[in-house]
Amino acid sequence: MRDIETPQAAPQTPEPAKPSYLADGHTVASWIFTTDHKRIAILYALSITVFFFIGGAAATLIRIQLFTPHNTFLTAGQYNRLFTLHGVVMVWFFLVPSIPTTLGNFLLPLMIGAKDVALPKINLLSWWLYLGGAALTIVCLVCGGVDTGWTFYTPYSTLYSNSCVLAAAAGVFVVGFSSILTGVNFIATTHMLRAPGMTWFRLPLFVWAIYATSIVMVLATPVLAMSLLLVMVERVFSIPVFDPRFGGDPLLFQHLFWFYSHPAVYIMVLPAMGVISEVIASEARRRVFGYQAMVYAMVSIAIIGFMVWGHHMFVSGQSPFASVVFSFLSFIVAVPSAIKVFNWTATLYRGQIRFAAPMLYALGFLGLFTVGGLTGLFLAVVPIDVAVHDTYFIVAHFHYIMVGGTVSAFFAGLHYWWPKITGRLYSEWWAKFAAISMFLGFNFTFFPQFILGYLGMPRRYHQYPDQFQIWNVLSSSGAVVLAVAYLLPLAYLTWSLFAGRRANANPWDATGLEWTTASPPPRANFETRPRVTSAPYDYHDPDVGPTQPNQPPRQTQAAE
Amino acid sequence: MTRRELKSVVLVPLATWACLCLALAATAAYAFIPDAPIKPIAALAIAAFKVILIAAFFMRLDRASALIRLTAAVGFLWLSFLFIFAFADYTMRAVRG
């Protein structure tokens, strides 16, 4: 807190050895009441890790149950509560906050050359709201859990479910406001606090990604909040909102929910795209191919992403003509994603490609995101969606993008910026090993689910007809590999904190302002206010190309 | 108080408020005219007029930067997405292929 902060002399006299933000106060209060964006990033990182493993434990139990067709390991009621918990926790308490609140919080001010985010106290409030939402979710768990599915469809959630819907919905409501405040903060930061010379088209793509994500957070999340509020009101006060007996329309809930939840999938994938752009450019030692196209692609995903939500409702009883419109727009929104995949691929062309652990995760992302995205296109086709809606095909599609894509990217970013965040280097061998096992384990777990889905196995089934068993066994076995692969980083990253080699300011020889300051950075981020004089990703002379391996970047984007 | 202060601190807000009150009276009166045409549209149009007055003169959009104006508009633009696409469903539901 304030009084513990080092009472430094005036900033004009640069002192070489400012203490890092980690050394700036050691009490618990200096952490949980900090307004330092870097410390808040760490707080978030710890919180979402806890929730990732809660969600992962639920996934583990789900996969154990599905090992055999008529398993009685879990009762139907327990199973329903588990997949709901898994979905709710993984989406709102892990994946939505994951990259933005950890890497985004840590790096956004660093990358644009600012001392902090625009509203540091609001940033802290966001984290406390996250905790509040998390606490409500735990309350819900303790009271027996919730069994509506993460989608809270009415009238089941309002009139029929005998579970703790209220606490769960309230938890998501609260965490929604956490994400809104984060979005507000990041947008204001990006607009107001860029260092001199940091024009819009000199922003690193990660900043653009966070910016686009924040727009979606700010404009989509309130609709989720309202739809959940309506569910809570209908459930508690029996005020009919969606109740068909009194003229309400259950589909209205679905419209409102997906108005948020489709854009939310872009909240989950845009930051990942930002991370991948940074990692690939740095590891290929090349300027990102088509920088401007990448920017426009992300912004158009953020905007068009709001107009496609009805593709979740093709068989819901929505008008078939509306389905035509939504199908069309779903194709359109895929174009910018395609552009991004092509640009990443083209960035590799004529590079000096290194294969450090972050790059392996990034390549994993590239493959898995493409598979997930392509199957998304299948689903945008009405007759195919009519066949596979609410089957494991859907489950496979979104795990490919969210787990194969975003979680891989999260790990890529975590490894890439780990030296900056902690000042330590992890074991490269273990990191590569984990990356490869994650990729293999992932495909092993989720590829069989495409086949299951095509054969018609419905999702949210706690027991299933015998003919599906073989694929489920494969999937469950893969999940074991995956679980181990996810536990590995926990071990070697923790180990690196204590025994890892110290990292210098720029271990990857990368461009970007965050690499011009110390690892870990001082409380105020930079010794002097940086000034930016050139385009991002200045890895090589554009007229020559990266001619030598490990050529250091041209030092044009740096502190004054 | 200088003239400039008087205008900015008192006159502009007061004039805005007077217009708002007139609009309120007008919309209330119109609602009570039996069988007046386009009642819902009139009510909403006057409400929109009031909103614009408040936004422009009370919330100072009249002299705000382009960025602020854009931000103010974006909320409504996005809301229109919600309405347009939701009603793409509702209005077409009764129509048969």
Next chain:
Amino acid sequence: MSQSAQLLHEPWPDRPRETEGYVFAMWIFLATEVLFFGALMAFYTVNRWAHPAAVTQAAAHTDFWFGTINTAILLTSSLTIATADRALEHGLPRLARLALWLTLAFGLGFLVTKGFEYRKDLEDHLWPSAAFALHGAGARPFWGFYWIATAVHAVHVTIGLGLIGRLIILSQRRMLRPRQASMTVTTLYWHFVDVVWVVLYALLYLVGRP
């Protein structure tokens, strides 16, 4: 805290930039609020679209006078807070404080009136549960909307009153400086609360009059 430490830790290079940033952030937040209330109004619109006659009939039971008086109160409170903001800007802190007190009073007046209106509604069995007075599909959702929308709005009014109270305390302690961000930000928020009410007024109180 020393001046230099503040310079070191706050992200803003100077005060005007800071105010600009806070005002911008508030506008972003208001965009969020537009969608928050907008989603609620989508519910209203769908219900009215599906049951036009029933909604008109049900809306005839709202109390026109309470609604209209409250609209007038809220519009006037917008006037006073706008005056406060502008007075502070022009270096007239005493006028600003007076205007803030008036705003607080109007805001409370709004809530009190709303309370009386709620009592009357309850006496008329307009709470859409078992003893609901009206019939027909669409009537209950309409009144559901009434209660939810006015309650959510009242929560916003209450938060706004809290913010205004904070400004008053600051001004008593002579800590309100011209162009202070918290003044402008509170003003914006309060006006937005007014904007919401203006729309609600048209949706709730003007429908179904003879």
Next chain:
Amino acid sequence: MNAFYLPQASTQAHAEDRIFLTLLILSGVVLLLVLALVIGFSIRYRAGSKARRGPLPAWISHEVEIGWTVATFFLFLFLFWWTISAQLRLQIPPANAFEIHVVAKQWMWKVQQPSGVREINTLHAPAGIPVKLVMTSQDVIHSFAVPAFRLKQDVLPGRYTEMTFQATQPGTYQLFCDQYCGLDHSAMIGKVVILSAADYAHWIAAQPEGDSLAAQGEAIFVSSGCGGCHGQGAAVHAPPLEGLYGSDVPLAGGGFVHADEGFLRDAILQPRKNVPAGYEPVMPSFQGVLSEDQLVPLIAYIKSLKAKP
């Protein structure tokens, strides 16, 4: 039913599989292309390799960027057009489909054949002709899904949804509830038995003698007192129901509404919703009085009332 193969048992299944296969091949090609490039570049341009890394002329990146953007866009446009036209062809309901009623509830499927035969968790239907399911739910949302037909449709409370299929092969196919509906969602499964037209007639005949759906409806019509107003010589001025189904009803508020099942349902449960021109809105609501199971035959009965010449 085996682990590797799903029968194609309806015309829709054939159409869907054609599209699926095409997309599979197309995206397989795209995926292979992307992977080949990524792996190829990774090997060729690995750090320190001998490959040439000359400059990239600016126009190349520009043209290439536009090139693949436009190409993807038009490819997607074409895909959309092609798949949606197939869909629009499929979704036009044939004029005189064979109608079967389905009522879903937690956690079972109740089927009412036009002949009046009732079934639970089993649906018998003839092959070779279009069959239209008219479905509703008594509680939450369910989804009637037959993978072998590649079809499903959510079943909603308070509303009728329809699903039309034309089975191509007699056989027994799995029926799932695909929309999560609570505790025993995964037990809400059954079968669809497709019989040749002759077998179907046989099967109907072999069922215990019972009244047809319309006849059952007539009984409900009488016992619920509908005839007191809508019958011959009733004291109340109520619209005649003969020939109502399929006509366009003029409304008191102006305009017309097409009298389909949904209209009849609303007329009985929410009579204020569409008041026909020339009548006082005095009909009581039967919400909560008539169950979904009773509504089905009642509506079938009203549908069977032909206009008097």
